[in-house]
Amino acid sequence: MATSTQSIREIVSTQSSAAAVLQRFDIDLCSHADEPLKEACAELQLSVDQVLEKLADAASSEQGAVIADFSNYSLGRLIQHIVRTHHQYVRRELPRMSEMAQKVAGKHGNRVPEMKRIGELVMELSSEMFAHFEKEEQILFPFITGMEQGLSVSCAPFHACFESLARPVAMMVMEHGMAESRMAEIHDMTNGFAPPDWACPTFNAFYAGLKEFAANLREHVSLENDILFPRAIKLEAKLACSRGE
Secondary structure (H helix, E strand, O other): OOOOOOEHHHHHHHOOOHHHHHHHOOOOOOOOOOOEHHHHHHHOOOOHHHHHHHHHHHHHHHHOOOOOOHHHOOHHHHHHHHHHHHHHHHHHHHHHHHHHHHHHHHHHOOOOOOHHHHHHHHHHHHHHHHHHHHHHHHHHHHHHHHHHOOOHHHOHHHHOOOOOOHHHHHHHHHHHHHHHHHHHHHHHHOOOOOOOOOOOHHHHHHHHHHHHHHHHHHHHHHHHHHHHHHHHHHHHHHHHHHOOO
């Protein structure tokens, strides 16, 4: 558990979720690296108690994470989980990753010339995933939810976009593969998200964030490719049979 007397460097190195929390309070991980948290908060006129509370909440979330049995979720509930847990995570983390990539490239670009390309990959990933989410959240997910609720007859606007789920699902799976390929390239370029020994706190936090993002992406893709989409396609086929199609 973080304390007010620990340095920013100590807190970030012992709690993987700490960097994101501190950055949301605009605490620069490098310029305040060796300051106790209470001093950094005093300089920025922040409530150290509030910062500690948010750090504790993040730590509890890390430790309290449980593996849910998604096979028992309805399709609608599974979609809600994907959007709230994974889509929101991506929308929050990719801009933060991009900002840190720029800082690290600006400070250490001479020693790590590949950082510029890593930053470009993060930006490309952000643009592609945000567009991907729009297609899922505005078209595909509402159709699946409506189909499950037995409202497929009133979902004609969504039917106009595709003859069956197979086509949009194939597109989503392909785009998942593109995202995974970009993360695989970043993984290789960062030596498995392993920062050099001389890395500053921002550098360390950036690589830790990338590692966490990669793990989240794997779970995200698996939920959709292996659970949501096969179940939705099976339901569509069942409804077609019941209508004699």
